[in-house]
Amino acid sequence: GAGVSQSPSNKVTEKGKDVELRCDPISGHTALYWYRQSLGQGLEFLIYFQGNSAPDKSGLPSDRFSAERTGGSVSTLTIQRTQQEDSAVYLCASSLPGTASNYGYTFGSGTRLTVV
Amino acid sequence: AQKVTQAQTEISVVEKEDVTLDCVYETRDTTYYLFWYKQPPSGELVFLIRRNSFDEQNEISGRYSWNFQKSTSSFNFTITASQVVDSAVYFCALSDTRQLTFGSGTQLTVLP
Numbered sequence: 405g406a407g408v409s410q411s412p413s414n415k416v417t418e419k420g421k422d423v424e425l426r427c428d429p430i431s432g433h434t435a436l437y438w439y440r441q442s443l444g445q446g447l448e449f450l451i452y453f454q455g456n457s458a459p460d461k462s463g464l465p466s467d468r469f470s471a472e473r474t475g476g477s478v479s480t481l482t483i484q485r486t487q488q489e490d491s492a493v494y495l496c497a498s499s500l501p502g503t504a505s506n507y508g509y510t511f512g513s514g515t516r517l518t519v520v
Numbered sequence: 521a522q523k524v525t526q527a528q529t530e531i532s533v534v535e536k537e538d539v540t541l542d543c544v545y546e547t548r549d550t551t552y553y554l555f556w557y558k559q560p561p562s563g564e565l566v567f568l569i570r571r572n573s574f575d576e577q578n579e580i581s582g583r584y585s586w587n588f589q590k591s592t593s594s595f596n597f598t599i600t601a602s603q604v605v606d607s608a609v610y611f612c613a614l615s616d617t618r619q620l621t622f623g624s625g626t627q628l629t630v631l632p
Contacts, residue, residue: 437620446611446624460619493563497620508555509620511565 406430408512410496416518417486425481425515429498436479437499437509438471442492450494453479454501486519493517522547524614526623533602534631541597541626543612549573554588554595555613555620565611571595602630 409428417423429436438450449463453473464470468486473479483490493516497509523546533539545554556568569579571588579586583603587596599606607630612623 439622447613447622449619449621452619463619495565497565508567508570510567511557513562513564 408496408498408510410494410512410515412515413513414516414518416520419488419519420485422482422484423486423517425483425494425496425517427479427481427496427498427512429477429479429496430510431477432500433498433510434476434501435499436473437497438479438481439495439497440492441495441514447495450481483517486517488519491517491519522549522552522614522616522619522621524612524621524623526610526612526626528626529624530627530629532629532631535604536601537630538598538600539602539628539630541599541610541612541628543595543597543623545593545595545612545614547614547616549616551616553615555615556586556595556597557611557613557622558608559611559625560608568597599628602628604630604632606630 408430411426415423434455436453439447440450441447451464451471452460468484471481493514495511495514497511499509525544528542552573554571558566558568569586576588576590583600585598609625609627611625614621
């Protein structure tokens with residue numbers, strides 16, 4: 405598609421339930437990033453995928469968080485046993501690889517997760 | 521480790537005023553990239569500009585201009601003749617080609 409697509413746009417879940425957030429990057433963008441933005445805060449890096457390389461998971465806040473990217477395209481961020489502090493907007497971005505990526509990262513409109 | 525500091529949490533100006541948003545960064549890399557993004561109330565992040573560490577030339581795009589100074593590790597953003605539609609959160613970010621580190625953002629409100 406023309407942009408980065410994220411679904412769902414909004415998700416309300418009960419504490420303790422698992423959730424899956426989906427990201428469809430721009431076609432041809434081999435780099436994919438997940439960020440989290442809590443209310444009124446900046447963006448917190450979560451995980452980075454580049455092609456077939458092992459992902460950089462250094463930003464994942466706990467082992468309840470995991471992400472995968474199938475076929476070098478669509479990515480799913482999974483949060484298990486959700487907690488109220490997981491409530492945030494989860495943003496996905498994609499870019500071209502390497503130095504070309506620094507022409508800019510294109511962000512999706514995010515998934516607003518609310519844990520009640 | 522990289523760090524981006526946007527000391528101004530909130531700025532409020534009256535329409536047509538000029539406003540400068542400050543950004544100071546820290547990195548040990550000699551090659552890096554700096555960005556500004558705009559996040560309007562709708563929530564999406566809009567790419568505004570990218571600068572690489574070897575290009576200190578200032579840039580102007582319409583009412584927007586950017587002042588990159590390596591000597592002070594700053595990459596400031598100026599909006600001239602501000603408009604109500606400029607109201608948004610503006611993020612400065614630093615990239616080492618792998619990870620994009622964001623500042624905490626500056627909420628700009630332009631009053632009519």
